[in-house]
Amino acid sequence: MKKLSVFLAVMLAMALLSSACLAEAADPLGKYDEMITVHFVRDTDDTLDANYFSQHPDKTMTDNLWCDLYRDVLNINVEYDWIVKSGDEYDQKLNTAIAVGDIPEFVNVSTLQLKQLVEADAIMPLEEIYEKYASPFAKEIMESTGPSPFNAATIDGHLYGLPNVDSPLMIADLLWVRTDWLEKLGLPIPTTMDEVLATAEAFANADFDGNGVKDTLGIAIAKDLWGQLFSLRGFFNAFDAYPGIWVEDENGNLVYGSTLPGAKDALRTLNEMYKKGLIDPEFGVKDGGKVAEATTAGKCGLFYGAQWNSIYPLQSCVNLDKDAQWRAVSIVSATDKPLKAQTNVGTLSWTVVRKDVAHPEAVMKMFNLFIEKNWGPDNENGIYYAPLDSESIWKLSPVVPTNPHKNDGAFLDLEQYRKDGDESKVQGEALSILKKLQAFESGSEDGFALWGWERIYGAEGAYGVLIDYDAKGMTQDNLFVGAPTETMTSKMSTLTDLQDEVFTKIILGEEDVDAFDKFVSDFNTLGGADITREVNEWYATVK
Amino acid sequence: MHNTAKAPSLSRNGRLKRELPFHLMLLPGVIVVFIYMYIPLSGLIIAFQKFIPAKGLFGNQKWIGWDNFIYLYQLPGAISALRNTVIIAFFKMILHLIIPITVSILLNEIRSSAFRRTAQTLIYLPHFLSWIILGGILIDILSPNGGFVNRILGLFGVQPIFFLGSNDYFRFTLIATDVWKEFGFNTIVYLAAITNIDPNQYEAATIDGANRFQKMIYITLPNMRMIIVLMMVLSLGNVLNAGFDQVFNLYSKQVYSTGDILDTFIYRIGLIDAQFGVATAMGMFKSVISTLFISVSYYCAYRFADYRIF
Structure with missing residues (x-):
């Protein structure tokens, strides 16, 4: 008995000691x-799969560079309760998990899911952990786009999710166009909507592969409509409509950008394009990966998408056809209003921690390490982010807080280098990108696999266009950046489903373009009016 | 059991004693039904709540009366889902009766038993493929861009038809593929019924000079009457089940207006959009309508065909 109490006393002392250490050090x-x-x-x-696992068949999701790093540096062993194939599946599976209360210890969620988890009282506030454990450098990076990524996850004054920050600018749409086809047809790079339509029509009617069949698409669209690949956002922006984000109307109130009158014009134009055979009648059943088969096979030369599209899927197009050339150009306006490309809070996911987790600070340490390794002073970006032989390796980390200004910063560094040729000033990620550009310019076989990078960071690269958007004030931010409102939590996803369904039908001519007006009134009766009111109440508190 | 008046004059206790073992034998089944069928019914209260799962079924949920039902009524897809369900299920029920009966009678008339058995096996094979697999196969062979079926149609100068993406064809495709998948299996039931017919009846008819067609009409069909009515009454339970597996694997946004059925609708609202209250309200609505349909058709079967299960 005495032995036991001595043992207990020692244990207690040790426990006190270690917690004291934690409290003071918080390294x-x-x-x-x-x-x-x-x-x-x-x-x-x-x-x-395409860029990493195919080249490293012995690696798995839990046995790779990033998991090793977390184990070696922090003594944190990462495991996955489940892994699914796509973002869609992830949401379904996670929603079900939330519904049955089978919530993972650490999980990346959207703001809607975060709100549901808070309502369920299932996750813990993280503001103290963030204050205590975030390294100064991580704080600097995570706060570099202002407070909105944190506001969006703050409910009743508590921060419930650590933002996997990213650049708001990065998701603005660009117009990707096959310039070798433009040259063949003697067409200019489109700068007006009429020219975009003319280009689409010319591409659809041309027979580039000489098989005697008009089997090219005018413009490619994927079924999810607003993704970062084969998107319609850039097209709607041309008509002064901003699907999925909240913008100010002329009275300074917030309105939902999908319900603006311009959206109707955009739909009418798309339907006219469909009637001319410029749009795949099957687009409603094809996801981005499936549509990518068309660009790869040289059946499509025009679409809206994000800056990274040259790496995937366009790289496979040029791999097959060495004469193919793509370029990202600025989206165009269809009205006399100034053009604005829509952006959003760059953060797409927030990492939340289940209430009963013993070491919630572990995730903050992982955030610190991820940021430190990729953008810290040690210049290890070339190893951990996207090394030459294992593209996309950064995605192997379960948390991915990204330096929001890393890409535009790198592009500007490279622009400077192109002007003065001083390689010593190019550092960190810019340096590893420069090596890729040089490998591509060497003309070697391996270097050609880096064509996609040259299209983003080269002299006529996609990032140049994005930086131009920013410099000229040509962006439309999402003006609602708070946590989801009450009605939003329950009704918004049904409303966006309805929106996508109606828009798809109008494009395909299944419904008349006037169905848009019915959509707007349905949107309002089915909760949209309440959401708009709640959003404006929020807006009044921050204006 | 009907002539209770003449039942032996056992006392109430005596009868209970005699039948007790039977009641006990029934008990496990009743318990299972109670646990899996009746207890979950309490979940219907979700239909009247703003339901937050983590608070638990009997937790402190917010009661909102009929709001979920009103919301459903306003939701554009709900009515069309109901309409689609009824149309698709109705045609499936009818064709699942007519086609297997016809095929079984025709198969029965075939002399070569080797051919008959091979045909029987081949037509009921698709029954064992899941809709997940068939979904993938059908999307390919029905594709308007070089799908097998459209190539064949192309030989006859027909423009490619987008079977799975056109609102004109989607229901037809659903019904046709479902009948194709299941008719072979259903045929077996009727074939079994046919083999039970007394051969003497056919011999007598032959002597009377009946030809094969007349024998089919006057002997085979009337003898199958009971099994046909039984199958029909049993299938009535499916009047609002248009086949979740099949529709879910074949539909897309562009055919929601003709192909979305109650079950897929409930799935999307509940599991994708996490609106559990609304989904439960829809499920409850479906159950009430089903019960109504089944009661009426059961009564009709009794009234017009003098058939009853219990």
Whole structure:
């Protein structure tokens, strides 16, 4: 008995001591004495398979560079309760998990899911952990686009999710166009909507592969309509409509950008394009990966999408056809109003922690390490972010807080280098990109696999266009950046489903373009009016 | 059991004693039904709540009366989902009766038993493929861009038809593929009924000079009457089940207006959009309508065909 109490006393002392240590030290990159296991869930995608796992068949989701790093540096062992193939599946599976209360320890969620988890009282506030454990450098990076990524996850004054920050600018749409086809047909790079339509029509009617069949598409669209690949956002922006984000009307009130009158004009134009055979009648059933088969096979030369599209899927197009050339150009306006490309809070996911987790700070340490390794002073970006032989390797980390200004910063550094040729000033990620550009310019076989990078960071690269948007004030931010409102949590996804369904039908001519007006009134009766009111109440508090 | 008046004059206790073992044998089944059928019914209260799952079924949920039902009524897809369900299920029910009966009678008339057995096996094979697999196959062979079916149609100068993406064809495709998948299996039931017919009846008819067609009409069909009515009454339970597996694997946004059925609608509202209250309200609505339909058709079967299960 005495032995036992001595043992207990010692244990107690040790426990007190270690907690005291934690309280004082709170080392942002402190290594745990004993290995701890953290359970995440995740999705994977085609780019990881195509760029990483195909080249490293012995690696798995839990045995790779990033998991090793977390184990070695922090003594954190990462495991996944489940892994699914796509973002869609991830949302479905996670929603079900939330519904049945089977919530993972650490999980990346949208703001809607975050709100549901808070309502369910299932996740813990993280503001103290953030204050205590975030390294100064991580704080600098995560706060560099202002407070909105944090506001969006703050409910009743508590921060419930750590933002996997990213650049708001990065998701603005560009117009990707096959310039070798333009040259063949003697067409200019489109600068007005009429020229875009003319280009689409010319592409659809041309027979580039000489098989005697008009089997090229005018413009490619994927079924999810607003993704970062084969999107319609840029097209709607041309008509002064901003699907999915909240913008100010002339009275200074927030309105939902999908319900603006310009959206009707955009739909009418798309339907006219469909009637002319410029749009794939099957687009409603094809996701981005499926549509990518058309660009790869040289059946499509025009679409709206994000800056990274040259790496995936366009790289496979040029791999097959060495004469193919693509270029990202500015989206165009169809009205006399100044053109604005829509952006959003760059952050797409927030990492939340289940209430009963013993080491919630582990995730903040992982954030610190991810940011430190990729953009820290040690210049290890070339190893951990996107090395020459294992593109997309950064996605192997379960948390991906990204330096929002890394890409435009790198592009500007490279622009400077192109002017003065001083390689010594190019550092960090810019340096690893410069090596890729040089490998491509060498004309070697391996270098050609980096064509996609040259299209983003080269002299006529996609990032140049994005930086131009920013410099000229040609962006439309999402003006609602708070946590989801009450009605939004329950009704918004049904409303966006309805919107996508109606828009798809109008484009395909299944419904008349006037169905848009019915959509707007349905939107309002089915909760949209309440959401708009709640959003404006929020807006009044921040204006 | 009907002539209770003449039942032996056992006392109430005596009868209970005699039948007790039977009641006990029934008990496990009743318990299972109670646990899996009746207890979950309590979940219907979700239909009247703003339901937050983590608070638990009997937790402190917010009661909102009929709001979920009103919301459903306003939701543009709900009415068309109901309409689609009824149309698709109705045609499936009818064709699932007519085609297997016809095929079984025709198969029965075939002399070569080797051919008959081969045909029987081949037509009921698709029954064992899941809709997940068939979905993938059908999307390919029905594709307007070089799909097998459209190539064949092309030989006859027909323009490619987008079977799975056109609102004119989607229901037809659903019904046709479902009948194709299941008719072979259903045929077996009727074939079994036909083999039970007394051969003497056919011999007598032959002597009377009946030809094969007349024998079919006057002997085979009337003898199958009971099994046909039984199958019909049993299938009535499916009047609002248009086949979730099939529709879910074949539909897309562009055919929601003709192909979305109650079950897929409930799935999307509940599991994708996480509106559990609304989804439960829809499920409850479906159950009430189904019960109504089944009661009426059961009564009709009794009234017009003098058939009853219990």
